[in-house]
Amino acid sequence: MGPATVTVALRDATAKPVMGAHVTVEANMSHPGMSPIFRDAREIAPSRYQADLELGMRGDWVILLHIRLANGEKLERQLAIGVE
Numbered sequence: 094m095g096p097a098t099v100t101v102a103l104r105d106a107t108a109k110p111v112m113g114a115h116v117t118v119e120a121n122m123s124h125p126g127m128s129p130i131f132r133d134a135r136e137i138a139p140s141r142y143q144a145d146l147e148l149g150m151r152g153d154w155v156i157l158l159h160i161r162l163a164n165g166e167k168l169e170r171q172l173a174i175g176v177e
């Protein structure tokens with residue numbers, strides 16, 4: 094429980110690295126009553142995006158990636174993590 098670092102590598106459908114995107118990480122728990130956590134990710138290396146989150150509760154978290162590509166296209170990806 095506590096600080097967590099989320100790092101993602103973005104690839105397009107042809108497996109080419111996706112650079113210059115703006116990625117916002119949203120962290121939610123599955124139960125009601127908690128506010129989502131939002132953090133902007135930094136592009137720490139070409140196509141690699143990283144954000145530091147403070148996950149203040151044990152349990153299952155859903156991470157939503159809000160991605161805006163350099164051409165303005167928007168998409169979302171979702172992943173689940175467990176905090177012990």
Ligand SMILES: [Cu+2]
Nearest residue numbers: 122127150152
């Ligand atoms: Cu919670």
